[in-house]
Amino acid sequence: MSEERGKRGRDERRSQLLLAARQVFASKGYHAATVDDITRAAGVAKGTFYLYFDEKRAVFYELIRTFFDLVTEVGGAFAGEVPDRAEYVRRLEVAAARICELFRDQRDLVKLVYRESMGMDPELESMVREFYRRIARLEAENVQLGIDLGLYRADLHPLVVAYAQIGMVERILLGQLSDRSFPAEPDLVRQIVELALRGAGR
């Protein structure tokens, strides 16, 4: 039981450090943030950091991975039993709504990912690429499903469409976060779904 308590204590410390790091990174950026900043924000001594993480990068990796997992989860929820058209559309709406929520609730992580994840490190960079590759493939399957259901046209490459939809969504949501004159659309989710399903053309 003391082991149990020890483990729980250990996990709490880790989370405490992760949370502190997330905030510090989000506010100063990865490079400007020092390990000292993080431990001070977490209220522990500097050396403690290295009891939970091998190096500064490690905690950054973990944060990025957390975000990727959250996104992948949304994308993955689409799969499953082959649905009919109505169900497909419904799933799309759910996914769009959840992604919007995600960007809203995890602003800190969003900042990290879109500000620095690429420029960090060859290793992390390939992790990011791998993420896009995976999620694009996932989405391409969904697109293929949409084609099979007759919802999407068949003359476009599913992977191209997948990348297009990913980019569309991320740029809209980033715009909403950082462009102060972005329209306060209450039905942004609807617009995203419309764009994905029917496009801008009439």
Added chain:
Amino acid sequence: MSEERGKRGRDERRSQLLLAARQVFASKGYHAATVDDITRAAGVAKGTFYLYFDEKRAVFYELIRTFFDLVTEVGGAFAGEVPDRAEYVRRLEVAAARICELFRDQRDLVKLVYRESMGMDPELESMVREFYRRIARLEAENVQLGIDLGLYRADLHPLVVAYAQIGMVERILLGQLSDRSFPAEPDLVRQIVELALRGAGR
């Protein structure tokens, strides 16, 4: 004439350093690259760098701005005399083709921009944001034009559509650059134009 030569010589050195920096940054990333790396790549002594740039960041800024200018130019070429539908479509095709070219010909710059431009610096970060804001506004005007011409539906906010199209294009092109299993589509430009005009739905 000696002034002429001096000026030309000066500009050549600058370009030489810019080119070297572009390559070094693209291969090692901004933070891992040292001023020494750059000057060694340019075949000059370290101090020479500071005859042409105030600091390391300055050369990075200039490269980013260069890319932004190239993109803005493509977006701006759309404007002008109010066209008819056919002309609008033709312009769209030209712009898409030029953006594709741009991403292909300026891989180094693309890498810099999408890897590190955001995580650098508050100053640069706001330059990047400003860029997106500006180009989104530019594109939103084009979208409005498309609506007026009856090419686009009127029930979507032009700025949202603009961001969507920007994200769509950039994610597709980045995917093409970095996803090794991206389909070698010879008609990628056409697919982009189709997506922009008619969307993925049937």
Added chain:
Amino acid sequence: MSEERGKRGRDERRSQLLLAARQVFASKGYHAATVDDITRAAGVAKGTFYLYFDEKRAVFYELIRTFFDLVTEVGGAFAGEVPDRAEYVRRLEVAAARICELFRDQRDLVKLVYRESMGMDPELESMVREFYRRIARLEAENVQLGIDLGLYRADLHPLVVAYAQIGMVERILLGQLSDRSFPAEPDLVRQIVELALRGAGR
């Protein structure tokens, strides 16, 4: 108790660095001395310096200020209960003796102050000026006291006399330190006191 030890350890390290800096500065001069020289002399790593001082200048400031404090202390000991003539003379003798000691015992500091304190920095320079202003004012009060006691003539401005006495003392003592053919006067203190009280005239 560990806090006690920590604090004591910290103070010792600081003193160790201050001492090393004092020696290094005295022998090579501030500008020629590097932080590396100082830490090597102190037997610690370079980074350790910055755990105790914000910058190279800071340690110099502290050394200069130390000397100024020592001198000011001597000058200040003069004040207090209004004395009679005999007491005044006795205090003068004590002060002269202590200043001589000070210059002898703190040669390193004397070197620093008279070699470089002025040329360092606007900030330090004004500290030096402030020191002279303060000590001159202090001494001027003593002179006024001497005038009141009938020991000094009343037709000279006390502040002028104060500056004169300060310069007299410092130049004599500096001469003794650096002019190898300076007479080895065993009664230098007496001569200084005589000069201050009665001057060179007969």
Added chain:
Amino acid sequence: MSEERGKRGRDERRSQLLLAARQVFASKGYHAATVDDITRAAGVAKGTFYLYFDEKRAVFYELIRTFFDLVTEVGGAFAGEVPDRAEYVRRLEVAAARICELFRDQRDLVKLVYRESMGMDPELESMVREFYRRIARLEAENVQLGIDLGLYRADLHPLVVAYAQIGMVERILLGQLSDRSFPAEPDLVRQIVELALRGAGR
């Protein structure tokens, strides 16, 4: 004759650089001043500096030496035919007046000498020491003369008195230059002479 003109031109350039250096050094200090600052102030190109001086230090040396020569000249004018008491006093008055003028007219040089001459360089430092040694010896001879004439007491070592008088004068004049609350004594020269001849005692 062209050689004549060349020589004159050369000397003018030199003086131009010396003057510029004097101003630049006086305003920024020796270390903060760059060769570039000097040549820019002189209106010539950087390389030109090295056609007239071997190194940066050289011009500083020359400026310091100039000041020393001016002072030495004043001190030396005292010597000559053995005078009587009245003549001695008159010469003292003249010397005091000229030193005051010197400090007033050559503020830039005074700043240089008293701010940085000591901390520069072992070589320059020994030049400064040599200067003090020489001028102290010179003044000691004058003091001996005063003793012989019965103007000065014989129980003080002439060299000690010499240093005392030098220090007295320099500190008073420096105080006047930098202590903003220094009394605007119109008869400062008289007070200096009084202090030198009769001291502060009554």
Added chain:
DNA sequence: TATGAATGAGCTTTCATTCAT
């Protein structure tokens, strides 16, 4: 003589990481 672009040694400072307590 005059120029000013080029050089490169050398400095201060930072900070991720280690380790004795």
Added chain:
DNA sequence: GATGAATGAAAGCTCATTCAT
């Protein structure tokens, strides 16, 4: 486990000096 003092590699930047033109 927790601490925080100590480490030392590493990098940006300056500027006296040189030299081809």
